[in-house]
Amino acid sequence: MSWLPTLITDTPEEGYDLAIKLSRMAVKKTQPDDAARTKMRPDYANDADSLTAVSQVVATNFQTVAAANGYWK
Amino acid sequence: MSWLPTLITDTPEEGYDLAIKLSRMAVKKTQPDDAARTKMRPDYANDADSLTAVSQVVATNFQTVAAANGYWK
Amino acid sequence: MSWLPTLITDTPEEGYDLAIKLSRMAVKKTQPDDAARTKMRPDYANDADSLTAVSQVVATNFQTVAAANGYWK
Amino acid sequence: MSWLPTLITDTPEEGYDLAIKLSRMAVKKTQPDDAARTKMRPDYANDADSLTAVSQVVATNFQTVAAANGYWK
Amino acid sequence: MSWLPTLITDTPEEGYDLAIKLSRMAVKKTQPDDAARTKMRPDYANDADSLTAVSQVVATNFQTVAAANGYWK
Amino acid sequence: MSWLPTLITDTPEEGYDLAIKLSRMAVKKTQPDDAARTKMRPDYANDADSLTAVSQVVATNFQTVAAANGYWK
Numbered sequence: 001m002s003w004l005p006t007l008i009t010d011t012p013e014e015g016y017d018l019a020i021k022l023s024r025m026a027v028k029k030t031q032p033d034d035a036a037r038t039k040m041r042p043d044y045a046n047d048a049d050s051l052t053a054v055s056q057v058v059a060t061n062f063q064t065v066a067a068a069n070g071y072w073k
Numbered sequence: 074m075s076w077l078p079t080l081i082t083d084t085p086e087e088g089y090d091l092a093i094k095l096s097r098m099a100v101k102k103t104q105p106d107d108a109a110r111t112k113m114r115p116d117y118a119n120d121a122d123s124l125t126a127v128s129q130v131v132a133t134n135f136q137t138v139a140a141a142n143g144y145w146k
Numbered sequence: 147m148s149w150l151p152t153l154i155t156d157t158p159e160e161g162y163d164l165a166i167k168l169s170r171m172a173v174k175k176t177q178p179d180d181a182a183r184t185k186m187r188p189d190y191a192n193d194a195d196s197l198t199a200v201s202q203v204v205a206t207n208f209q210t211v212a213a214a215n216g217y218w219k
Numbered sequence: 220m221s222w223l224p225t226l227i228t229d230t231p232e233e234g235y236d237l238a239i240k241l242s243r244m245a246v247k248k249t250q251p252d253d254a255a256r257t258k259m260r261p262d263y264a265n266d267a268d269s270l271t272a273v274s275q276v277v278a279t280n281f282q283t284v285a286a287a288n289g290y291w292k
Numbered sequence: 293m294s295w296l297p298t299l300i301t302d303t304p305e306e307g308y309d310l311a312i313k314l315s316r317m318a319v320k321k322t323q324p325d326d327a328a329r330t331k332m333r334p335d336y337a338n339d340a341d342s343l344t345a346v347s348q349v350v351a352t353n354f355q356t357v358a359a360a361n362g363y364w365k
Numbered sequence: 366m367s368w369l370p371t372l373i374t375d376t377p378e379e380g381y382d383l384a385i386k387l388s389r390m391a392v393k394k395t396q397p398d399d400a401a402r403t404k405m406r407p408d409y410a411n412d413a414d415s416l417t418a419v420s421q422v423v424a425t426n427f428q429t430v431a432a433a434n435g436y437w438k
Binding site for chain 5 (some may be wrong): 368372386388390391396405410414418425426428432433
Binding site for chain 1 (some may be wrong): 230231235239264265266267268270271273274275278279280281286289290292
């Protein structure tokens with residue numbers, strides 16, 4: 001079973017959640033060690049600039065998902 | 074009730090506000106603790122580079138919203 | 147009266163000015179206190195990297211405005 | 220044999236993997252020394268902001284790959 | 293006479309030069325003092341990361357100019 | 366002879382190489398002194414975050430080149 005069978009979602013909200021999933025997957029594939037990622041969580045979850053950077057990645061992936069879905073029009 | 078029922082807005086200004094909402098939602102979903110986010114606010118609201126980074130995320134999301142609305146033409 | 151009634155401009159130069167306006171508005175909406183923003187101005191106006199980051203936001207918004215205007219062709 | 224014979228992939232997941240490959244290739248072409256790259260790995264694999272930056276590059280390349288594949292629709 | 297009468301250029305190379313001009317103009321409009329900008333030049337012209345950031349802005353503006361010109365096809 | 370006669374390439378791999386060339390040219394035009402650029406090379410070639418930033422610029426330029434070539438389909 002693929003973690004990414006399709007870019008198509010029923011709703012914009014589900015598309016946004018997929019954008020978040022896409023953003024996290026690149027991190028997971030670069031640092032596959034679950035414990036190492038968990039350890040880093042407080043570093044970015046409590047740093048405003050880190051969170052803004054995360055939001056930037058999500059925004060970029062949401063562009064892709066939204067385009068794939070014809071903007072759910 | 075979805076927080077993102079549609080990308081369609083009546084006006085460019087409402088589209089811009091939606092872009093801001095999209096930008097903040099990724100932060101909220103990464104750091105769901107309201108108190109933690111509130112605590113960070115002075116960090117970025119008084120730092121020019123942090124504000125520029127926020128504006129970069131909004132610009133990226135506004136691209137998506139504007140495209141979804143056919144640029145309100 | 148909306149601060150953003152339309153993305154359409156008569157000329158590329160006016161479109162560029164609108165891109166700057168869009169870039170600043172996200173800052174203003176994140177830090178609405180005029181005095182706080184004015185106080186930060188020397189921080190970024192005299193820092194090369196800060197100015198490059200501002201230019202990045204303007205470039206992103208200019209993509210949107212240019213597309214909205216059919217590249218003024 | 221080209222390392223990039225095509226942007227077309229059978230599935231979104233394979234497209235995502237190609238986006239990762241594209242992201243790494245620019246690093247490899249800028250720093251061709253394998254040992255130098257290996258030495259740097261702990262620097263970014265254990266730094267949340269570095270991983271977010273990697274994810275940003277992947278997101279940008281995934282936009283390209285997804286568009287090339289008509290979003291696998 | 294407008295500094296940006298059109299996004300159309302005869303060649304890709306001229307389009308690239310226009311992308312550079314667009315990138316610099318946002319800096320100039322944010323810091324209009326010529327002496328202040330000149331003073332900052334050694335800061336970024338001798339810093340690899342600063343130059344990469346400048347190149348990122350140019351790449352973003354070149355996307356706009358290239359699209360405006362139908363990629364000079 | 367132009368350094369950028371066209372954005373069209375025969376293959377995706379050549380397109381990727383052109384994206385790298387575009388990324389470097391903005392650096393060269395901002396810092397035309399060859400010796401100064403050579404001196405900076407160890408700074409970014411041995412820094413993971415610097416290399417990621419370079420890869421981000423290449424990804425952005427590759428979007429342009431890929432679109433210009435109709436994604437080599």
